[in-house]
Amino acid sequence: MDHAKGLAGIVVDETKISSTKNEKLTYAGYSVEEIAKAHASFEEVVFLLWYTRLPSEDELREFRRDLVSKMVLPAETIRLLLYIAKEPQHPMSILRTTTSLLGTTNDVDHDEPPKILAKMLTAIAAIIRIRDDEPFLDVDPELGVADNFLYMMTGKKPNAELSQMFNTVMILHADHEFNASTFTARVVASTMSDYYSCLTAAVCALKGPLHGGANERVFEMLNEIMSQDEDPIDFIKNEIGRGRKIMGFGHRIYKHGDPRAYILKDIAEKLAEETDNMDYYNIQQQLADYMLEKDHLHPNVDYYTALIYHCLGLEKETFTLVSAACRTSGWLAHVMEQRREKTLIRPNSEYVGPTNRSYLEDTAVKEAR
Ligand SMILES: CC(C)(COP(=O)(O)OP(=O)(O)OC[C@H]1O[C@@H](n2cnc3c(N)ncnc32)[C@H](O)[C@@H]1OP(=O)(O)O)[C@@H](O)C(=O)NCCC(=O)NCCS
Incomplete structure (x- = not known):
């Protein structure tokens, strides 16, 4: 049976609300x-x-x-x-x-x-x-x-x-x-x-953390880099070397850049300037350049949102x-x-465990019978 891990690429239903077709985000037909x-x-x-x-x-x-x-x-x-x-x-x-x-x-x-x-x-x-x-x-x-x-x-x-x-x-x-x-x-x-x-x-x-929780992790990463006065690129290399994903990068749909991130980047820069948070923004820029060059990974919506929420005075746990x-x-x-x-969503799975086992032969509970 054909199946897609994580439903990647599968169209499960129709919607008139929004679309990410061709990596363009539209709301009811209007581009964001x-x-x-x-x-x-x-x-x-x-x-x-x-x-x-x-x-x-x-x-x-x-x-x-x-x-x-x-x-x-x-x-x-x-x-x-x-x-x-x-x-x-x-x-x-x-x-x-x-x-x-x-x-x-x-x-x-x-x-x-x-x-x-x-x-x-x-x-x-x-x-x-x-x-x-x-x-x-x-x-x-x-x-x-x-x-x-x-x-x-x-x-x-x-x-x-x-x-x-x-x-x-x-x-x-x-x-x-x-x-x-x-x-x-x-x-x-x-x-x-x-x-x-x-x-x-x-x-x-x-x-x-693979979904909305990523923004908090982005800010944790920036804080870690700042507090250890570590070179941002060395930090990233280390993380990737340990097999870790870098939060705020990559997307299931957008392989050429998240359209929301471009707009949020400008807002993050403006707010960072106004609130004396350019240190964070500059580190983000270095990381983004490196990730793009090394892995062709672009920042996603959560990457700059983390800095925006920080500039608004919010604690990272509440992002x-x-x-x-x-x-x-x-x-x-x-x-x-x-x-x-009015349609129940109920997909199928492909069973890949053992088959044709006998309960009576395998059960440890035999005496009471
Ligand atoms: C969002 C995400 C879950 C999309 O995942 P996906 O479509 O299933 O793509 P995959 O996780 O299979 O990634 C494809 C490849 O890119 C790599 N990759 C993807 N995102 C990465 C990241 N943030 N850091 C490092 N490598 C990453 C994967 O390791 C994988 O490499 P491989 O093919 O060598 O194994 C993934 O990019 C991710 O975990 N990002 C970090 C969390 C995040 O920011 N989430 C917010 C999303 S808006």
């Missing part, structure tokens, strides 16, 4: 480069992913107002969050529990995607605030969704330039067709399970939470699409 260059807002892109068309001005205004108005958490969730977010477990483990928790409050049966996205953003900001020993912040109805998320996370209202950059960061993370976490969400959705179960499963998949916040919009788009399809 064009969307990012035109400085679209995060909420406009969420509308595009959910309804596969751009909103009118009135629709966008109403969509934004609705999402922002829902960026509050039930009191019982806040009480429980105050308890669990302080635990020493990794923040992604806390988010996994939190996502499940959001799906068990009293009013949850009536939660629709806008409320679910708004709650997820608010809960992620809250986890970060609790871990920083800072008080919760109420949503500001004057700000958009991305600005509110940034404000509720960091306590700072962004100026126009930062707002534009952060909207772009969120847009670039919003969706990526059938990546591991989205596919996981779709598998759960295909059983007609509820939205929060789909998102909880997606968070579990995103947590791993993947921010990616989860952005990707929740895409997960929800796919869950809605999968639910409309």
